[in-house]
Amino acid sequence: MEKLKALKGFKDLLPGESERWDAVASLVRNTFHAFGFSPVRTPVLERTTLFTRSIGETTDIVEKEMYTFEDWDGKAVTLRPEGTASVVRAYLEHRLGLHPLPVKLYYQGPMFRHERPQAGRLRQFHQVGAEIIGEIDPKQDVELLSLLSHFFEQTGISGLTLEINSLGCPLCRPPYRKTLQDYFQVRLGTLCEDCGRRFNSNPLRILDCKKATCKTVTQEAPASADHLCPECETHFKAVQEGLNVLKLPYSLSKHLVRGLDYYTKTAFEMTTTQLGAQNAVAAGGRFDGLVEALGGPATPAIGFAMGMERIMQLLPESQHELPKLRLFMAPLGEVAGQHLFPVLYALRQQGICCEMGKPSAALKRQMKQADRLEAAFVLIAGEEEMAAEQVILRNMRTKAQLHLPLSNLVEGISAQIAP
RNA sequence: GUGGGUGUAGCUCAAUGGUAGAGCACUGGUCUGUGGCUCCAGUGGUUGAGGGUUCGAUUCCCUUCACUCACCCCA
Incomplete structure (x- = not known):
């Protein structure tokens, strides 16, 4: 095909x-x-x-x-x-x-x-x-x-x-065009083939011919600004x-x-x-x-x-600089995944650029993905954290981590990661 | 429409008349819940297509197509 x-x-x-x-x-x-x-x-x-x-x-x-x-x-x-x-x-x-x-x-x-x-x-x-x-x-x-x-x-x-x-x-313009044609008339022999054509169709075009031989001819040609x-x-x-x-x-x-x-x-x-x-x-x-x-x-x-x-x-x-990903959410396990999904939507509604990894993927894998996407922050929600009703927010550049409570999570996140 | 150059992996490029390799990228491991670095491994190409010469062509020849630069024209 x-x-x-x-x-x-x-x-x-x-x-x-x-x-x-x-x-x-x-x-x-x-x-x-x-x-x-x-x-x-x-x-x-x-x-x-x-x-x-x-x-x-x-x-x-x-x-x-x-x-x-x-x-x-x-x-x-x-x-x-x-x-x-x-x-x-x-x-x-x-x-x-x-x-x-x-x-x-x-x-x-x-x-x-x-x-x-x-x-x-x-x-x-x-x-x-x-x-x-x-x-x-x-x-x-x-x-x-x-x-x-x-x-x-x-x-x-x-x-x-x-x-x-x-x-x-x-x-x-018409009289100038005539003046120009008169000028080129006696010099037709030294002009290139293309300019020979232009002589009739559009004599003004001869003026910006790129060929060196034509340029020497046009150098002294009458200019429209003078006519x-x-x-x-x-x-x-x-x-x-x-x-x-x-x-x-x-x-x-x-x-x-x-x-x-x-x-x-x-x-x-x-x-x-x-x-x-x-x-x-x-x-x-x-x-x-x-x-x-x-x-x-x-x-x-x-x-x-x-x-x-x-x-x-x-x-x-x-x-060329592109806008970077602000937050990558890394849920570990289905419980965390289901909890974070509405949070993802809420953050996006606030105009925050964020993505979420697959809950089934290992944390290492999700961290790698966050790194590749150049995320500024990563939110980690594992089984331990979910049990304690909290999540971890990691600043990828400084590596600083802090815990946020599950209650009012959207507000807590946006307060922390606002640019 | 006319002329020149170039076509090898996703990208950038090697190599050889005896059926292809590197770096980057990608996937995985090294590292059982913490990325970038290192090291290791893997995926990936009918060498643009068709024909010819040859025992054998990715390499030589022809054709064609694509890309590209320039002419023309134009922003």
Whole structure:
């Protein structure tokens, strides 16, 4: 029989690692809440058109990476490859724009792209994202970046760089794109094969080609930040000033581009050098045209997404610590076992993490089990103790033992072992 | 989709053209009601799968699959 196993690019999260994910999730909750963001959860399955209209028909994601299939009613549906489109869809569907603007939302959950797995890249991966919808003010850009920066500070991850750029808007991007194509037109011979393709499909992409030969060509290429319309230029300047006021470190990256079509103006990435080729830990930008493109009123917005798997790889070891077992109860014989069983339940109801051994097992064996589970305390209830209406409570670290009466046992235990 | 690397016990890895071993882990004993340490023993592998060469293949060759890294793309 064929061995059953998880699909390529899909991973199980086992005890040990799961707790670390929970810890990061709760850090997300606290941090994002402090910055005024509310959580949303949207379905993982959406109509395919949501993504083709938002991400862009000709992007690689839409063309060859989406898990798309026909639903029972014959309609094309897709496992979401990213989160922003769904959030905007929900924003429009539930008329969240009727709330005071801007609306600030965040989400976390699995995304799906059929790519070849490699370091920091899976087919089911997890993102945490935040969006500010309904406000064009560059202060929103700065607020969002301050959240990003503060969050990573809280994680203890070091060695991150915030890079920013401006991609322009529908007014200044087309002429810039033309300028760029003119520049590359006469240099096509020196570009790599991939860049030859990009020249027509997405000339901006040539700017972040990794090949050395292309890099020498792109070095002198015109930068979008130098070809902005007055509005975009003012906006970009204001963002930089805002970052300076908050003393947030960043660097201007003239050749930073985005993979999804909906981005405008401010674009940014949080990168690391410790993760191999997949060096972006978080990325995002302004998407002032997306809400309208999905059928809503013209509404400016900005957001980012962070890759959970990449964050987990960078998280310092100190964050791995697991909660330990507080109490292990070792009954010797059925009488003790039956007496302790309700006590076990009562202690757990108080939120105390405890386990109980098998009454038929020898004390030595139960002690060993308690040790393996890293129990802080062990409760020993043998025949002698039961006859004397008491139990022994042993502190495993100090080896100190004391007797507790059977009456009011739950209270007696919790008073002794409270952390 | 393209290219490179690697597949031996649950984990980390040895070894040899003559049908496999260690450490860790696990189970038990040493220790008749008190854990960690020591020592001893035990469980555990059709050497990823299929085919070929050979008297004989885990080792050499081919194919395939899986994992992995990189390209592409992207968080």
